[in-house]
Amino acid sequence: MQGLLQSSRGRFLAVASEFELSPPQVLALKALDPERPVPMSELACALHCDNSNVTGIVDRLEDRGLVERRGAPHDRRVKMLAVTQAGTEVRERLLERLRDAPPALAALSPEDQRALCDIMRRALGRE
Amino acid sequence: MQGLLQSSRGRFLAVASEFELSPPQVLALKALDPERPVPMSELACALHCDNSNVTGIVDRLEDRGLVERRGAPHDRRVKMLAVTQAGTEVRERLLERLRDAPPALAALSPEDQRALCDIMRRALGRE
DNA sequence: TATTGTTATACTCTATAACTATA
């Protein structure tokens, strides 16, 4: 299990540098929803970090044109984060690369792979 | 699969802060071997970062008395990293906490857990 | 000449605390 997590870290870092994004930027883009803007605070929660950190991370994603701050109608204090068209495209390619099976798992027999998927589905109640 | 990795990140960060270590410090302590000192460059490789970063990370682990730099007999350029007695104790407790099964997996049936372990063992050729 | 580890530099992430504007 530990070994799998370790190898996943390497793949994650490789994909991040492939897209010229920092690790937190990748996590942010992954956590955001192109179909439903979310408040900054929700992203902070997803990234396990303070609100104040999200300001900078979003600043840089916004500079790259991948994300957009919008006002919230119901509460003028909150800013909603929307994924732009360009951001959605990058995000799609990013998720695709991250979804690629780790080499260790890809090498398993088809039966093992199917069994693994079934177990994971039960563990996570659908991903 | 992605969901599992995501939850693992949260647990990892929680354990790191529990031990008052930064994430890279945890990875370093985890990668080092109390029974076999390794060169700085090997740690850099394990952490997927440049040699120059390891200097600072090891500095701080050394300040806390968890790790020790030693000269290498065969090549006076290299420095070997040894885990101190205190470091070994912290490392043991750390690994124990990290080994705790993720809640999602702990909730699986005993049969699923056994099957999962078998598959993982085949995937990683023994962890 | 090439390599190991360090130093210098610049940028990003991180937490904390103080601040602004809302509520």
Place this chain on the structure above:
DNA sequence: TATAGTTATAGAGTATAACAATA
């Protein structure tokens, strides 16, 4: 008074390039 997001600050991680000692 409390909350969402920003700004200020300080410490840590990161890559790059330049450097010392050694090979």
